[in-house]
Amino acid sequence: MRLLTLLGQGDHSAEEIGRRIRIATAAPRHCQAEHFQTVANALLARRQMEIDYSARSSGEHHQRRVSPQRLTHYRDNWYLDAFCHERGALRSFAVDAIKTAKTLPQLAEEIPDAELNEVLGSGYGIFGGAAVRWASLIFTAERARWVASEEWHPEQQAEFLPDGRYQLRLPYSQDPELIMDILKYGPDCEVVAPADLREKVVSLLRKSWAGYAAVSTGETGQP
Numbered sequence: 001m002r003l004l005t006l007l008g009q010g011d012h013s014a015e016e017i018g019r020r021i022r023i024a025t026a027a028p029r030h031c032q033a034e035h036f037q038t039v040a041n042a043l044l045a046r047r048q049m050e051i052d053y054s055a056r057s058s059g060e061h062h063q064r065r066v067s068p069q070r071l072t073h074y075r076d077n078w079y080l081d082a083f084c085h086e087r088g089a090l091r092s093f094a095v096d097a098i099k100t101a102k103t104l105p106q107l108a109e110e111i112p113d114a115e116l117n118e119v120l121g122s123g124y125g126i127f128g129g130a131a132v133r134w135a136s137l138i139f140t141a142e143r144a145r146w147v148a149s150e151e152w153h154p155e156q157q158a159e160f161l162p163d164g165r166y167q168l169r170l171p172y173s174q175d176p177e178l179i180m181d182i183l184k185y186g187p188d189c190e191v192v193a194p195a196d197l198r199e200k201v202v203s204l205l206r207k208s209w210a211g212y213a214a215v216s217t218g219e220t221g222q223p
Helices: 002-007 014-020 033-045 113-120 141-147 176-183 195-217
Strands: 047-054 061-074 077-084 089-094 098-107 133-139 157-160 166-172 189-193
Touching (some): 033 047, 033 077, 061 089, 089 113, 133 141, 141 166, 189 195
Antiparallel strands (some): 047 061, 077 089, 133 166, 133 189, 157 166
């Protein structure tokens, strides 16, 4: 919409803009339209909700009564930040993992924006949290040309090292998403600290190598 507004100020029709400009998404997950609408309506009406949520980490289904606080569009997917009454704490729910959603008559409990940002917005990506740690990453000089123009976190600290490598420090709370971003750079990214994050990445790389090695020697057990 913003792009159409900006370009529409010239002599270009919306139809021509839509024909000439493509927006490609990266692995978006399918979200049920009716669930999204229910969540959005409850959010704006400031009403509590009852949701059936499928936790991908365990595959289990959970019934939750929540007070919706805000919707966040992050990396082509929607997340609901909400106060979970069962847990008595703030949680972030992937909207596409919500299997059923029902609006309740009770007013939603209001959480101050400052608390929302502290608990859910201070760490890395959508997996923020109150207990923030700092990761230190070093990228090869070749990869630094790309990474130096990226913003991984608004509070990141970065510098070029004398040999051309690029050091990036950034806060995180939970590490799954950070680890995924680290692994996509393969040998061009080294985790310097903390030690447990480094060991997790090393362990995953070893498992990956073991899988490839098993395939090459025919020891996978696959027909």
